Amino acid sequence: MEVCVGSTNPTKLKGVKNAFSMFYNNVNIKGYNVQTGIPPQPIGLEQIIEGARRRAISSLAIGERCDFGVGVEAGFIPIEDKFFDVQIAFVIDRNGIGFYGFSPMFMVPKTFVEKILAGEYRELEEVVDSYFHTKNIGEKGGFISILSKGRIRREDLVFYAVTMALIPFINQNIYS
């Protein structure tokens, strides 16, 4: 099975591979760099789901022989006066049927969010890399690996988001 992903970020490709491999055999993952036209740090449900959807549709369009297109987008969800980070996946098949799935969310420290809202940094990765002296943390376990003291990695969050998006595909009798 060929699964095309609208990203080359290794944490996303790994999470997608692990999710599909639970339900399908011989899963081949191909990552493609795609333009989403949404900000580097999406804020609010609408921007995040749009980013995930566009990534999935673009990867299906440019990928060769894809059985599925997958988009994963991370962004902030404001709740009361806090911001939570979520990964949203959109999985679409060759017939144009697609579903969303959501990861667990973690609260982002207020000062980190403020630096992005003020325009000091463009996205979360830049704030985290600057504070912790990491390099490309978004591709290496993610901020969540630092916050969870290495227990949870970003690929785990992507895995859950993609698995949730696959639920309607693997239970078609009750979702159709």
Ligand SMILES: O=P(O)(O)OP(=O)(O)OP(=O)(O)OC[C@H]1O[C@@H](n2cnc3c(O)ncnc32)[C@H](O)[C@@H]1O
């Ligand atoms: O190459 P692409 O696919 O664009 O991957 P990305 O990681 O840059 O793009 P996203 O828009 O999905 O992520 C939004 C930002 O959140 C950052 N980030 C860092 N650690 C994260 C984590 O644990 N979970 C979610 N997002 C994280 C990520 O690096 C980005 O700066």
